[in-house]
Amino acid sequence: EDKVVQSPLSLVVHEGDTVTLNCSYEVTNFRSLLWYKQEKKAPTFLFMLTSSGIEKKSGRLSSILDKKELFSILNITATQTGDSAVYLCAGGSNYKLTFGKGTLLTVNP
């Protein structure tokens, strides 16, 4: 059975801190690793990673995939209160996404 495990499950930081969120996966016919941010209901897309070792960056967020170790990280630098959310990692096969439980990030002012 496909499995995605995220850690930590929750994290509280102060504004300006840097955080690293972890995601390990075991997905049959693995094709891609996706990160989403979920604030209220709709998960909003952050990154899709398909190749090992190539960092994707968007502003203060960046992510990288290690296909040998079946692992991905999401980094957020200079955190802001607006970064508070649940961050979901998902392993993609041909069409199905298998999600982890998410990391609840709280950024305090």
Add this chain to the structure above:
Amino acid sequence: GAGVSQTPSNKVTEKGKYVELRCDPISGHTALYWYRQSLGQGPEFLIYFQGTGAADDSGLPNDRFFAVRPEGSVSTLKIQRTERGDSAVYLCASSLRQGAGETQYFGPGTRLLVL
């Protein structure tokens, strides 16, 4: 352009009743997916449509759940004889095409509460 929309936002029903949840995908997206998210969990796959046909319904929990997409655009998830355990947020997503390189874009979900 408009994103994925879902109606209703919230639905409260009584045990044993029938409910329908609607999803309008992004215009032009051929692939549509339904997921279910329980409290404190990540979304879980229910069913996937390519065009009008259900290409994979292996995630539907039992035969009380059924989904259709008759014209290849709007989809309806139907739940018969609802049970309290069906309470969850039902999320719909769409992608331009089917395939590993296609990003799935999610709607805001329908929060279903079965009393």
